Each structure stands twice: as C-alpha cells, then as structure tokens.
Amino acid sequence: MPKSAISRLTPTRTHKLSAAGIAAAGAAALVFAAVPGADAGQGKTQAAAAGLNIKPVAFSAVDTAARAQQATIAQQADASAAQGKAEAAAAKQQAEAVAKAEAKAKAEKERQVKDAVSRATVRKAIPAAAPKAVKTYPNTLDGWIRESLDVLAQHNIPGSYDGIYRNLMRESSGNPNAINLWDSNAQAGIPSKGLLQVIDPTFRQYHVPGTSWNIYDPVANITAACNYAADRYGSMDNVNSAY
Structure with a gap:
C-alpha cells in the first residue's frame, strides 16, 4: 500500500x-x-x-495559547495596579511635602510679623532721649574762665580757677584786648596779647582744638596759655610771675 x-x-x-x-x-x-x-x-x-472508562479529551494548542495570553494579561494588570499604587503613594508624599513646606513658610512669616510688631512696640515704649542741653557761659571774666576749664578738662590739661584768675589779673587786669607794646617781645615785633599776654607764635603752637584761632578771644587765649604753662611749668597754678 x-x-x-x-x-x-x-x-x-x-x-x-x-x-x-x-x-x-x-x-x-x-x-x-x-x-x-x-x-x-x-x-x-x-x-x-x-x-470510569471515559478518557479525557486532549486540549488543543489553541487552548494552551489562550491560557498563556490570559496569564500575560493578568501579569500586566498586576504590574499596572502596582505602578498606579506607587504613583499614588508618590503623589501623596509630594503633596504632604508641599503642605509641610507651605505650613513652615506661613509660620515663619507669622513669626517675622510678630517680631516686627514686638520691635515696634519696644521702640514706642522707650521714650526718645532728650537732647543734651548745651552748656552756656556768661560773657564775663567768670564765664570765660569756667568755659576754658571745661575745654582743658576735655584735653587733660591741668589748671585751676584760682591759678588762672591770679595770673590773668596780673598780666592784663582782666582786659581781653590788652597788648604790651614796650617789652622785649614788642621790640622784637611780637607783642604779648590778651588776658594772659600770649605772643602769636606761642598761641599758634599751643592752640587747643575746639577754641577760636583769634588770639584776643578770651577762652582761646586762656586755654592756649594754660597749655603752654602745663608744658613749661607743669600747670598754670605754678606760675607766679611773667612766664
């Protein structure tokens, strides 16, 4: 066959x-x-x-392929569900982080506002310091000596009221415009001037900052003379004659 x-x-x-x-x-x-x-x-x-004598009918290749496809679809569905769950968790975590950051920023802003209000309250509560009164002196011999003593104290230059008064009364009798036109200084062209009879070179050398550059100015004249006496004799208090 x-x-x-x-x-x-x-x-x-x-x-x-x-x-x-x-x-x-x-x-x-x-x-x-x-x-x-x-x-x-x-x-x-x-x-x-x-x-009991019936034998099962064998599955065809088509049934096997269908089952494999169903298993693949099930796996894909599980993977998609897992991915969706992970994305939802990530979105929730991000939302919580954003909410936390916003809450922190809000709290910081509230703190800054509170601090600003506190500082404003403190500034308002503390009264402004009253302007320091400017000390004034009478335009008299007493006032000139006292103002000069305050300037001397600012520059640590020694001298006393009695020492200044005693010497200026001997030198000029208290006249701020006094000038000596007959002694050796006058003959040399540099006459003594002012309350304490200071020559121009000495006045310029021992001039004290904060006073006038006018040698006839009572306070400037006294202060420069005391500065010179302190350098030469230790203090105007140690001067008892022409110096």
Whole structure:
C-alpha cells in the first residue's frame, strides 16, 4: 500500500483520543439503553461504572495559547495596579511635602510679623532721649574762665580757677584786648596779647582744638596759655610771675 494511503489510514494521537472519547460516550449510552427497567439508583451506579472508562479529551494548542495570553494579561494588570499604587503613594508624599513646606513658610512669616510688631512696640515704649542741653557761659571774666576749664578738662590739661584768675589779673587786669607794646617781645615785633599776654607764635603752637584761632578771644587765649604753662611749668597754678 502506498505510504500516502498508509498515512491517511493511520490515526494521529489526537484522533485516537477523540475516537476513544466518542466510543466511551457511546458505550455509556448503550448501558443506559440496555437496562430500561432498572430503578434510578441502579441506573446511577451503572452510569458511574461506565464513566470510569471515559478518557479525557486532549486540549488543543489553541487552548494552551489562550491560557498563556490570559496569564500575560493578568501579569500586566498586576504590574499596572502596582505602578498606579506607587504613583499614588508618590503623589501623596509630594503633596504632604508641599503642605509641610507651605505650613513652615506661613509660620515663619507669622513669626517675622510678630517680631516686627514686638520691635515696634519696644521702640514706642522707650521714650526718645532728650537732647543734651548745651552748656552756656556768661560773657564775663567768670564765664570765660569756667568755659576754658571745661575745654582743658576735655584735653587733660591741668589748671585751676584760682591759678588762672591770679595770673590773668596780673598780666592784663582782666582786659581781653590788652597788648604790651614796650617789652622785649614788642621790640622784637611780637607783642604779648590778651588776658594772659600770649605772643602769636606761642598761641599758634599751643592752640587747643575746639577754641577760636583769634588770639584776643578770651577762652582761646586762656586755654592756649594754660597749655603752654602745663608744658613749661607743669600747670598754670605754678606760675607766679611773667612766664
């Protein structure tokens, strides 16, 4: 017999299983048909016995592929659900971080406003210091000596009221415009001037900052003379004659 004919006559494994299943089903039908008068319990027993000889029909390749596809779809669904859950968690975490940052910024702004209000309250509560009163002196011999003593004290130059008064009364009799035109200084062209009879070079050398550059100015004249006496004699208090 030709090979092709044999191939057509030779059943495949699937064909065999299908034929066996059909045969088994037919046999079961014959069993039920052969005992028409049997009761229900006996029919069930015989059907169960006949069913033991039925062989399962093999699954086709199409069924296997369908199951694999379903498994893949299920895996993809699980992965998508996991990704969605992770994205939701990340979004929640980001929202919490943003809310926390906004709360912190709000608290900081409130603190700054509170501090500003506190500082304003403190400034308002502390009264402004009253302007320091400017000390004034009478335009008299007493006032000139006292103002000069205050300037001397600022520059740590020694001298006393009595020492100044005693010497200026001897030198000029208290006249701020006094000038000596007859002594050796006058003959040299540099006459003594003012309350304490100071020559111009000495006045310029021992002038004290904060006083006038006018040698006839009473306070400037006294202060420069006391500065010179302190350098030369230790203090105007140590001067008892022409110096």
